[in-house]
Amino acid sequence: MNVVTLSAATFQTPSVEYRQLLPMLIVFGVALLGVLVEAFMGRTARQHVQLVLAVGGLVAAFVAVVGLAGHYGVAVMGAVAIDGPALFLQGTILVLAVPAVLAMAEPSLDRGGVFTSAGSSVPGSEHERVLTATGVTQTEVFPLTMFAIGGMLLFPAANDLLTMFVALEVLSLPLYLLCGLSRRRRLLSQEASLKYFLLGAFSSAFFLYGIALLYGYAGTVRLSGIAAAVSNGSGSDTLLVVGTALLAVGLLFKVGAAPFHSWTPDVYQGAPTPVTGFMAACTKVAAFGALMRVFYVGLGGLVWEWQPLIWAIAILTMVVGSVIAITQTDVKRMLAYSSIAHAGFILTGMVATDTVDARTGEILGVSSVLFYLLAYGFTTIGAFAVVTLVRDAGGEATHLSQWAGLAKRSPLVAAVFTLFLAAFAGIPLTSGFTGKFAVFSAAIAGGATPLVIVGVVMSAVAAFFYFRVVVLMFFSAPAPDGPAVAVPSALTTMTIALSAGVTVLLGVWPTQVLDLAAQASQFVR
Amino acid sequence: MNPMNYVYLSALLFSIGAAGVLLRRNAIVVFMSVELMLNATNLTFVAFARMHGNLDGQVIAFFVMVVAAAEVVVGLAIIMTIFRARRSASVDGANLLKY
Numbered sequence: 001m002n003v004v005t006l007s008a009a010t011f012q013t014p015s016v017e018y019r020q021l022l023p024m025l026i027v028f029g030v031a032l033l034g035v036l037v038e039a040f041m042g043r044t045a046r047q048h049v050q051l052v053l054a055v056g057g058l059v060a061a062f063v064a065v066v067g068l069a070g071h072y073g074v075a076v077m078g079a080v081a082i083d084g085p086a087l088f089l090q091g092t093i094l095v096l097a098v099p100a101v102l103a104m105a106e107p108s109l110d111r112g113g114v115f116t117s118a119g120s121s122v123p124g125s126e127h128e129r130v131l132t133a134t135g136v137t138q139t140e141v142f143p144l145t146m147f148a149i150g151g152m153l154l155f156p157a158a159n160d161l162l163t164m165f166v167a168l169e170v171l172s173l174p175l176y177l178l179c180g181l182s183r184r185r186r187l188l189s190q191e192a193s194l195k196y197f198l199l200g201a202f203s204s205a206f207f208l209y210g211i212a213l214l215y216g217y218a219g220t221v222r223l224s225g226i227a228a229a230v231s232n233g234s235g236s237d238t239l240l241v242v243g244t245a246l247l248a249v250g251l252l253f254k255v256g257a258a259p260f261h262s263w264t265p266d267v268y269q270g271a272p273t274p275v276t277g278f279m280a281a282c283t284k285v286a287a288f289g290a291l292m293r294v295f296y297v298g299l300g301g302l303v304w305e306w307q308p309l310i311w312a313i314a315i316l317t318m319v320v321g322s323v324i325a326i327t328q329t330d331v332k333r334m335l336a337y338s339s340i341a342h343a344g345f346i347l348t349g350m351v352a353t354d355t356v357d358a359r360t361g362e363i364l365g366v367s368s369v370l371f372y373l374l375a376y377g378f379t380t381i382g383a384f385a386v387v388t389l390v391r392d393a394g395g396e397a398t399h400l401s402q403w404a405g406l407a408k409r410s411p412l413v414a415a416v417f418t419l420f421l422a423a424f425a426g427i428p429l430t431s432g433f434t435g436k437f438a439v440f441s442a443a444i445a446g447g448a449t450p451l452v453i454v455g456v457v458m459s460a461v462a463a464f465f466y467f468r469v470v471v472l473m474f475f476s477a478p479a480p481d482g483p484a485v486a487v488p489s490a491l492t493t494m495t496i497a498l499s500a501g502v503t504v505l506l507g508v509w510p511t512q513v514l515d516l517a518a519q520a521s522q523f524v525r
Numbered sequence: 526m527n528p529m530n531y532v533y534l535s536a537l538l539f540s541i542g543a544a545g546v547l548l549r550r551n552a553i554v555v556f557m558s559v560e561l562m563l564n565a566t567n568l569t570f571v572a573f574a575r576m577h578g579n580l581d582g583q584v585i586a587f588f589v590m591v592v593a594a595a596e597v598v599v600g601l602a603i604i605m606t607i608f609r610a611r612r613s614a615s616v617d618g619a620n621l622l623k624y
Contacts, residue, residue: 162585162588173599180603193603201556205563212569215573216569216576220579266623
């Protein structure tokens with residue numbers, strides 16, 4: 001039996017490379033500043049100061065990420081990896097967060113903003129009515145969003161499982177709260193928040209138990225140490241296999257893959273729509289980054305064991321997402337199932353683990369997923385921003401029947417939404433086509449042809465329900481008391497314009513970004 | 526005593542917690558079951574730290590306690606708002622979102 005000896009010599013002062021952590025430090029710093037602004041600033045200026053602070057922080061962090069481009073190594077004693085995929089995903093999260101935050105700050109669609117005046121007020125109470133009448137609004141959503149973004153930046157860069165767990169909680173806890181703060185339909189919003197919280201906590205407990213078993217197997221939680229223990233094959237296989245499975249449950253829950261997808265439709269429908277867009281895009285980016293790092297770096301030696309599992313989950317996810325989406329009657333719920341189907345498409349690309357392009361040395365599985373995440377993120381944020389515009393007296397009109405004949409009321413909004421749906425369906429000249437082409441060709445190169453066949457069939461099924469909405473918008477008569485299309489302020493307009501622009505740009509001229517993703521496809525080991 | 530017994534005990538506690546999450550109806554009790562799962566994990570970490578003879582597991586246990594405390598803050602806030610709006614903390618009552 002080993003006895004733990006405590007002596008001064010075994011402790012060394014950790015070195016912290018602040019320069020390499022700068023993007024995360026900026027975002028967390030801005031989040032803390034946001035808390036101070038919320039506490040001490042007068043109520044009139046607060047909203048504007050918070051928005052400027054948040055967007056400024058995101059831009060500064062993005063500049064810091066660009067400044068680190070090409071870096072390949074580990075920081076903080078190996079706890080954080082700053083390599084191609086980490087930097088690409090951090091940049092992706094930051095550029096996606098800017099339009100998402102702009103949509104959250106939208107002041108004019110709902111009087112007083114998207115979010116409730118005070119999260120603590122009971123829906124329908126006198127207290128809430130007074131707050132609404134006086135126009136007092138808390139702005140804690142901005143610091144909460146920044147904390148979530150900080151966690152998302154750390155999640156795909158975490159090089160040991162403890163850091164990864166802490167990052168998972170830092171990104172999740174603010175999201176649980178953000179889900180419950182809608183101004184309209186508070187009961188639905190709070191229910192979404194409760195469901196997300198209980199299921200999220202349940203899944204992170206599984207994630208943590210998986211870490212514990214892998215620690216028991218390898219004696220360390222560092223991914224490189226686990227990889228070394230796997231190649232030695234010295235420990236107990238039971239601990240390794242059960243630990244890997246439990247870890248995968250936690251990560252696949254965050255990704256929204258079947259059979260761990262059941263929270264997605266409820267939470268996406270109940271949460272305030274700008275938050276849904278933010279969650280659907282940025283959480284997915286961060287979670288896929290972490291999933292790839294765990295499976296490629298830590299468990300790369302075990303690829304023959306986990307690859308069939310990912311195959312099965314990818315097929316199940318694509319089928320469940322595409323087929324159940326057909327029966328949906330709510331736009332947000334339909335987009336939620338579509339996001340589940342897209343998680344399946346992305347998993348298809350992930351299967352091509354060790355397929356290396358002989359000419360450039362790019363790892364096709366990684367680079368195609370990186371590109372897909374960027375393309376899909378912008379389309380999602382844009383689509384949910386369009387959903388906030390279609391309104392009736394009760395707030396957003398999300399039932400599909402209410403969208404009938406929308407093109408007669410606003411041809412522009414209907415056309416933009418059609419563009420986003422076409423990108424989801426993977427029609428050429430949109431970013432969705434380039435992304436799907438990249439992941440499917442990577443999967444074929446990796447020998448996963450059956451998976452690609454399922455993927456193509458499911459894309460066709462998905463195209464059916466996307467174009468059903470298009471037909472509904474353009475070729476149905478509008479209901480006489482149907483919803484109107486509200487004119488948003490410059491903020492939501494910018495969000496939609498930016499998303500639509502990137503969606504077209506990445507479809508017509510994707511070379512630059514594809515090259516960037518190819519260069520960034522090498523994980524540090 | 527063989528430290529592996531603590532690992533078996535923690536697996537048992539973890540399973541009791543997981544069963545509690547799935548079977549109980551009150552959101553507070555469900556949440557307590559999640560906390561039981563996290564604490565069972567802590568026991569696993571400490572037992573494995575003893576078996577491997579390094580301190581990593583013990584340090585991780587502290588991190589988990591801090592994270593669990595943060596989770597309590599967020600979780601109780603959410604359950605409180607739900608309770609004030611509905612006068613009930615039953616997870617069966619939260620059934621507006623479906624299909």
